[in-house]
Amino acid sequence: MELLGDLGLGFATALSPFNLLYCFIGVALGTAVGVLPGLGPIATIAMLLPITFGLPPVSSLIMLAGIYYGAQYGGSTTAILINLPGESSSVVTAIDGYQMAKKGRAGPALATAALGSFFAGTVATVLLAIAAPPLAEVALEFGPAEYFSLMVLGLVASVALASGSLLKAFTMIVMGLLLGLVGSDVETGTQRFTFDMPEMADGLNFVALSMGVFGLGEILRNLEHEHTRSVMVKHVSGLMLSKADLKRIIGPVLRGTGLGSVLGILPGGGAMLASFAAYSMEKRLSSNRAEFGKGAIEGVAAPESANNAGAQTSFIPMLTLGIPSNPVMALMIGAMIIQGITPGPNVVTDEPELFWGMIASMWVGNLLLVLLNLPLIGLWIRMLTIPYHLLFPAIIAFCCIGAFSVNNSTFDVFMMALFGLVGYALIKLDFEPAPLLLGFVLGPMLEENLRRAMLLSRGDATVFVTQPLSLGLLLVSLGLLTAVLLPNIRSKREEAFSE
Numbered sequence: 141m142e143l144l145g146d147l148g149l150g151f152a153t154a155l156s157p158f159n160l161l162y163c164f165i166g167v168a169l170g171t172a173v174g175v176l177p178g179l180g181p182i183a184t185i186a187m188l189l190p191i192t193f194g195l196p197p198v199s200s201l202i203m204l205a206g207i208y209y210g211a212q213y214g215g216s217t218t219a220i221l222i223n224l225p226g227e228s229s230s231v232v233t234a235i236d237g238y239q240m241a242k243k244g245r246a247g248p249a250l251a252t253a254a255l256g257s258f259f260a261g262t263v264a265t266v267l268l269a270i271a272a273p274p275l276a277e278v279a280l281e282f283g284p285a286e287y288f289s290l291m292v293l294g295l296v297a298s299v300a301l302a303s304g305s306l307l308k309a310f311t312m313i314v315m316g317l318l319l320g321l322v323g324s325d326v327e328t329g330t331q332r333f334t335f336d337m338p339e340m341a342d343g344l345n346f347v348a349l350s351m352g353v354f355g356l357g358e359i360l361r362n363l364e365h366e367h368t369r370s371v372m373v374k375h376v377s378g379l380m381l382s383k384a385d386l387k388r389i390i391g392p393v394l395r396g397t398g399l400g401s402v403l404g405i406l407p408g409g410g411a412m413l414a415s416f417a418a419y420s421m422e423k424r425l426s427s428n429r430a431e432f433g434k435g436a437i438e439g440v441a442a443p444e445s446a447n448n449a450g451a452q453t454s455f456i457p458m459l460t461l462g463i464p465s466n467p468v469m470a471l472m473i474g475a476m477i478i479q480g481i482t483p484g485p486n487v488v489t490d491e492p493e494l495f496w497g498m499i500a501s502m503w504v505g506n507l508l509l510v511l512l513n514l515p516l517i518g519l520w521i522r523m524l525t526i527p528y529h530l531l532f533p534a535i536i537a538f539c540c541i542g543a544f545s546v547n548n549s550t551f552d553v554f555m556m557a558l559f560g561l562v563g564y565a566l567i568k569l570d571f572e573p574a575p576l577l578l579g580f581v582l583g584p585m586l587e588e589n590l591r592r593a594m595l596l597s598r599g600d601a602t603v604f605v606t607q608p609l610s611l612g613l614l615l616v617s618l619g620l621l622t623a624v625l626l627p628n629i630r631s632k633r634e635e636a637f638s639e
C-alpha cells in the first residue's frame with residue numbers, strides 16, 4: 141500500500157502540466173539527438189545543464205532523463221533506415237534492422253523497436269519503483285568506509301566494462317581522479333594544482349569539462365569524417381506487426397528486457413553493453429540463427445529492449461547510492477548538485493516528489509515516445525537530410541553560451557575549448573573518454589570518504605577491512621580486477637568488444 145501511495149505522489153508530480161511539458165521536451169529532444177548521428181545524449185545533456193539553473197529541480201531532472209532514454213529510441217531510427225546508428229547502443233540494431241529496411245520491412249522493424257522499448261521501459265520503471273527504496277534504506281547504514289569501498293568497486297567495474305584496452309581505460313580513470321583533485325582541499329581549504337589561478341579555486345567546472353570532452357570533441361571528430369547521409373527510405377508504411385512477427389519477438393523482448401535490467405545497474409554498464417549482450421545471447425538461443433545478419437526481426441527486438449531497460453535501471457545506483465553507473469548518470473549527479481540536492485539515499489526521504497516524480501515520468505515518457513516516434517517517422521527522415529556542416533556552428537555557439545552562463549566567466553569557455561581538444565585527442569588515440577568523467581565525479585567523493593573514515597578511525601587504515609560490508613565490496617573489486625586480467629578472460633573480453 142505504501143508503494144501505491146508513493147507511486148500516486150509520483151504520477152501526480154509527473155502529470156502536472158509543467159512537468160509533463162518538460163517530459164515531452166526531453167523525450168522529443170532525446171529522439172532528435174538520437175536521430176542525428178554525431179550528437180548523443182551526453183553532449184546534449186552537458187549543453188543543457190546551464191538551462192536547468194532556472195528550472196525547478198523536478199522539472200529539470202525529468203527533462204534530462206527524458207533526453208537519455210529518448211535517445212535510445214531515436215538512435216534505432218537511423219540505424220534501421222540508413223544503417224547509421226545515431227547512438228552507440230543502436231549499433232547492433234543496424235545489423236538486422238537495415239537489412240529489414242532493404243527488404244521493404246522498415247515499418248515492422250521500427251514498430252518492433254518502439255514496442256520492445258516501451259515494454260522494456262515499463263518493466264524497468266516497475267523494477268526501479270520496487271528495488272530503489274529498499275536499496276536506499278540499506279545505503280543509509282553505509283559509513284565513510286563502506287562508501288569508499290563502494291566507489292572503488294564502481295571505478296574498477298567501469299574499467300572492466302569499458303570498451304577497448306584495459307590499460308587505456310585505467311589511464312582515463314586516473315586522469316579523471318587527478319582532475320577531480322584540482323581546487324581547494326576538502327579539510328584545510330589549501331589550494332591544489334590551481335597554478336595560482338583564482339578561477340580554479342573551486343575546482344574545474346564540471347559543465348565546461350563535460351561539454352568540451354563530449355560535445356566539442358565529438359564535433360571535431362564528425363567534421364573530420366562527415367558522413368554522406370543518403371536516405372534510402374522516403375516513406376515508411378506497414379507499421380502493424382503480423383501475428384507471426386509478434387510470436388517471434390515475444391521471447392527476445394522478454395530476454396532482452398531481463399538482461400538489460402540487470403546490466404544497467406552495473407557501474408560502467410548501461411544501454412550499450414546491454415544491447416550488445418542481448419544480441420549475442422539471442423544469436424545463440426534463436427531457432428532462426430541463419431537469418432541473423434540478413435534481416436532477423438529478433439536482431440532488432442532483443443537489443444532495442446535491452447538498451448532501453450539498461451538506460452532506465454542505470455538510474456537505480458544514481459538515485460539510491462549517489463554512484464553514477466555511466467557518463468550520463470555522472471551528468472545527472474552534476475545536475476542534482478547544481479540544484480542544491482545531495483545525491484544518495486537521503487533523496488528518497490528528503491525529496492520524495494523528486495524521487496517518485498522521476499520514476500513516474502519514465503513511464504509517461506516511454507508512452508510519449510511511442511506516440512511520437514511512429515507517427516512522425518517522416519519528420520525524422522527529413523531531419524536526416526540536414527548537412528552536418530550547417531548543424532555544428534549552432535551546436536558550438538550553444539556550448540559557448542552554456543559554458544559562459546554557469547559562472548558568467550569567459551575562463552570557463554576557454555577551459556571548454558581546451559577540453560574539446562583533449563577530447564578530440566583521446567578519440568584519435570582510441571581512449572574512451574567515459575571513464576574520465578566517472579573518475580572526475582567520483583574522485584572528490586572518494587577522497588572525502590577516505591579522509592572521513594581515517595579521521596573517525598584515528599588513522600587506522602584497517603577500518604576498510606574490519607567492517608564486513610566494506611571488506612566484501614573490496615573483495616568483489618579485487619575479484620573483478622583479477623578476473624579481467626586473466627589471459628583467457630581478457631582475450632574473450634577483447635573479442636566481444638571487437639565484435
